[in-house]
Amino acid sequence: MAILPIITAPDRRLKVKSKPVDVVDDAVRKLLDDMLETMYLAPGIGLSAVQVGVAKCLITVDVSRDEEDDAPLFLINPEIVEYSDRIETYNEGCLSLPDQFADLPRPEAITLDYLDYDGAPQQLRADGLLSRCIQHEMDHLKGRLFVDHLSAVKRGMILRKLEKIRRQKVTA
Ligand code: GNR
Ligand code: NI
Numbered sequence: 767m768a769i770l771p772i773i774t775a776p777d778r779r780l781k782v783k784s785k786p787v788d789v790v791d792d793a794v795r796k797l798l799d800d801m802l803e804t805m806y807l808a809p810g811i812g813l814s815a816v817q818v819g820v821a822k823c824l825i826t827v828d829v830s831r832d833e834e835d836d837a838p839l840f841l842i843n844p845e846i847v848e849y850s851d852r853i854e855t856y857n858e859g860c861l862s863l864p865d866q867f868a869d870l871p872r873p874e875a876i877t878l879d880y881l882d883y884d885g886a887p888q889q890l891r892a893d894g895l896l897s898r899c900i901q902h903e904m905d906h907l908k909g910r911l912f913v914d915h916l917s918a919v920k921r922g923m924i925l926r927k928l929e930k931i932r933r934q935k936v937t938a
Contacts, residue, residue: 767800768803769803770819772804772808772813772862773816773818773819773862774861774862774863774864774928774932775862775911775928780817780911782816782909783907783908783909784816784822784823784824784906784908785822786822786823787823787843787881789885794824795883797822797824798840798883801826802828805826805861808861811827811829811895812826812828812902814907816906816909817862817906823844824840825840825842825903825904826839826840827841827896827899827903829896839896840882840883841878841903842882843881846904847879849875852875853872854871854872855869856869856870856872856895856898857869858898858912859912860911863911863913863924863928866927868912868920870915872901873897874894876891877891877892878892878900913925
């Protein structure tokens with residue numbers, strides 16, 4: 767397994783639309799394994815392949831807070847087929863927007879179709895943090911970050927902050 771560098775905003779690669787995977791082969795599983803290890807180390811509860819520079823519809827998730835009881839979920843070519851009418855607001859963060867958070871409303875529950883680690887079709891109903899995380903990751907696959915749901919003013923504040931931090935790192 768390997769730790770992969772996570773791309774942080776602003777970066778054009780985060781705006782690329784990911785392509786569905788044709789075949790779930792060992793190369794895909796190797797990337798998923800590396801993504802999971804990268805996600806755990808970060809640490810994060812979800813990671814999309816585009817955040818490590820691979821624009822393919824691949825996601826790892828683990829919202830369990832117990833290290834003893836890892837519950838990794840691998841989602842390949844996910845499609846949300848149902849959203850709940852109920853909307854919930856949650857303070858969202860992103861590994862590609864380090865240390866930035868914003869309250870964001872999203873449907874509370876979803877139903878999704880996807881392929882699992884073995885390439886078998888699955889359906890999952892998710893609510894709570896799992897639903898939140900999967901919707902966040904699926905935004906990444908469409909080239910969207912959580913700041914794209916905010917007003918231009920709030921988005922600008924966060925992105926300018928990150929640009930400033932980057933400039934400080936470059937010139938340090
Ligand atoms: O680790 C993460 N935490 C988180 C918290 C609230 C809503 C979404 C997330 S996903 C984020 C990891 C990440 O950036 N995945 O793309
Ligand atoms: Ni993210």
